[in-house]
Amino acid sequence: MALNPYDLYDVRSLLSDEERAVQDTVARFTDERVIPIIGDAFDQGRFPKELVPEIAALGLLGSSLPEKYGCAGLNAVSYGLICQELERGDSGIRSFVSVQSSLCMYPIYAYGTEEQRERWLPGMARGEIIGCFGLTEPHGGSDPANMKTNAKRDGGDWVLNGSKMWITNGNLADIAIVWAQTDDGIQGFVVEKGMPGFAAQEIKHKMSLRASVTSSLFFDNVRVPEANRLPNVKGLKGPLGCLTQARYGITWGPIGAAIACLDEVLGYTKERILFERPVAATQSAQIKMAEMARRITMAQLLVVQLGRLKDAGNMQPTQVSLAKWNNCRMAIDIARECRDLLGGAGITTEHAAIRHALNLESVITYEGTETVHQLVVGRELTGISAF
Structure with missing residues (x-):
């Protein structure tokens, strides 16, 4: 019996029935919907955002989070298989799902209040609210502690100033999970599109991740309400x-x-x-x-x-x-x-x-x-x- 050339050790036999079903579902989506268009999207420097509703309908956004928030409640191996099959199509598609799921939905779930979870997670799981993650800064790179973006308390609000760079989904995003220095250490804030002083600028001339949106974020006295601060974590x-x-x-x-x-x-x-x-x-x-x-x-x-x-x-x-x-x-x-x-x-x-x-x-x-x-x-x- 011939071995599968892409699975010589029959790793698939180590998976549960549910894990195999997840892999097969995402593999079909990648074969039928991603691969036929992704070469042209890469050439054009265009993220195929028309796929987002389908990605959401398959339960791939926030897939490891609880079902009570409209998520699939899958295990970690299933999430890994989702990433593997999406990146078989293109790293840009996997990056979109990774950022939405792990860098935006996860911190709201892990560090936010129940009100914040109920406010944002169901819409994010449906692909109706897109998120981005603001940590990296132009001078920071591998040294995130060297953070210049800051938030100052002003009554019931926070005033945010600074910038972030290399932000996947930046110009697509309805919300940004932004990390800033405060008098009480680094804290996270949910910054919403349209808040005065908040701007996103897409980074062009890329030779990599061309089928993905990469942006710079700018904060000029952006007033963020206390209700948008993630209260359950401080520091790096x-x-x-x-x-x-x-x-x-x-x-x-x-x-x-x-x-x-x-x-x-x-x-x-x-x-x-x-x-x-x-x-x-x-x-x-x-x-x-x-x-x-x-x-x-x-x-x-x-x-x-x-x-x-x-x-x-x-x-x-x-x-x-x-x-x-x-x-x-x-x-x-x-x-x-x-x-x-x-x-x-x-x-x-x-x-x-x-x-x-x-x-x-x-x-x-x-x-x-x-x-x-x-x-x-x-x-x-x-x-x-x-x-």
Whole structure:
């Protein structure tokens, strides 16, 4: 019996019936609705926002949050499979879902009041309210503690000043989860579109995540009511807790991108005839593709165990760092190798490899660069911070 070339260790057999059903549903959506349009959307630098109602109808927004807020109440492995199948289509689609779910809905659920949850989460689950996450600043990057955006108390309101950069969904967003320095430490605020002094400016000229909206946010004496402050967390542990949730999804997503590239190159090398035989019949091509399958298999086993740890409440941030580092590096290397095997054809977006390779330049950078995650693991091993 032939093995599945994209699942050599039958990782699917480790999944529950519900987890397999989730994967199959999202895989169909990706095959039927994302892949046919995503190359053109990437070329045009356009996020296909027409897909948002369908994404919401499938229950993919805030999928791990409780059903009482209109969410699906799925486990962590199911959320990971959602990310994997969406990124098999494009990192930009997975990024949209990650930001909405892990960086916007999660902090409202985890750090907000019941009134805030009821006010925003059901609409966000339906895709009627889009969120973005404002942490990164132009000068901050990997050092979020070096935050300049500030909020000052003024009666019953807060007055917000500063800016954020590299914000996914920024110009789409109806609300922004913004982290700011206060006299009582870093705190989170829900800033609503249309509040005077709040502006979003889309970042153009991108060569990566072109089918995604990336923006800068500006706050000029934006008056935010106390009812919009997330009261149940203070300090960097608030935004870092959100990032751990999102990074978990990112550990799964690049596997989908890698599988898409391998699938494409397997088909191409069998049909491409050079020197009177298919490229797939050469030792060099088989060794390269075998190496891809090996690395994909390792990544698959890594994330399933990570998901089981998360569902058991035992997942540690260092484990997420290790998986993001490993799986992003795996995927970007595979995408580049596949581009090479496609030859000249590989430089066009008629093939997926160059698009995935370019997207993964962002994925390997955002929410902790490769170096940051290496240093997180190093700190765990030695007990010494080298940041």
